[in-house]
Amino acid sequence: xEMTKKMQDAFNEQINKELFSEYLYLxxxxxxxxxxxxxxxxxxxxxxxxxHSHAMKLYSFVYDRGGKVILKAIAAPKTxxxxxxxxxxxxxxxxxxxxxSINKLWDAAxxxxxxxxxxxxxxxxxxxxxxxxxxxxIVEKLKMVGDSKSALFMYDAVLGKRE
Ligand code: OFO
Numbered sequence: 001x002e003m004t005k006k007m008q009d010a011f012n013e014q015i016n017k018e019l020f021s022e023y024l025y026l027x028x029x030x031x032x033x034x035x036x037x038x039x040x041x042x043x044x045x046x047x048x049x050x051x052h053s054h055a056m057k058l059y060s061f062v063y064d065r066g067g068k069v070i071l072k073a074i075a076a077p078k079t080x081x082x083x084x085x086x087x088x089x090x091x092x093x094x095x096x097x098x099x100x101s102i103n104k105l106w107d108a109a110x111x112x113x114x115x116x117x118x119x120x121x122x123x124x125x126x127x128x129x130x131x132x133x134x135x136x137x138i139v140e141k142l143k144m145v146g147d148s149k150s151a152l153f154m155y156d157a158v159l160g161k162r163e
Contacts, residue, residue: 002066007117010108015058016072017101022051024094027077028087037152039160040084043138046162047091054124061120084152085142092135099128 003011029044062069081087102124109117138159145151 001116003062003114003117004112007065007108007112007114008062008067010105011058011062011067011117012070012072014101014105015055015062015069016074017098018051018055018058019071019074020077021094021098022048022055023074024077025051025091027079028081028091031079031081031087032084035084037084037156039156039158040087043159043162054127057123061117065116085139085145088135088138088142092132092139095128095131095135099132102128 025044025048029041029048032038032041032044059069078090081090102121106118106121106125109115109121141155145155
């Protein structure tokens with residue numbers, strides 16, 4: 001059964017949000033590179049790649065369901081943050097916003113009785129638990145780092161190991 005126009009619009013909206021997430025994390029990577037924090041930049045580049053794959057997962061699903069992908073403009077992200085904690089805090093807040101958005105998409109599928117979309121979105125619901133947990137853990141660790149340059153140096157190296 002094909003997805004409704006309402007669901008197609010909602011999926012296209014989510015594709016745009018995932019691509020904005022990719023852009024936002026790439027902007028954060030650029031910010032960290034400018035500060036010589038190569039590990040944090042690496043982490044953000046990996047995250048940007050994940051966001052791209054989220055967008056593509058949605059993209060493929062729209063076509064699998066007989067819909068059409070319509071790409072919209074991607075907003076320009078910020079380019080500066082106060083410090084690493086400020087950037088990761090924004091990443092965490094952004095993930096909470098994305099979770100809300102996925103939940104609304106699931107609710108739209110539910111009210112449309114679109115079981116295929118509900119089943120498909122389960123993966124995203126689970127993924128958001130992980131996305132929030134990862135960002136929140138880094139925020140908490142950066143709070144421990146505080147103003148210590150040596151701790152920041154070491155934690156940067158830890159984040160640089162992300163696979
Ligand atoms: Fe796509 O999970 Fe983050 O934004």
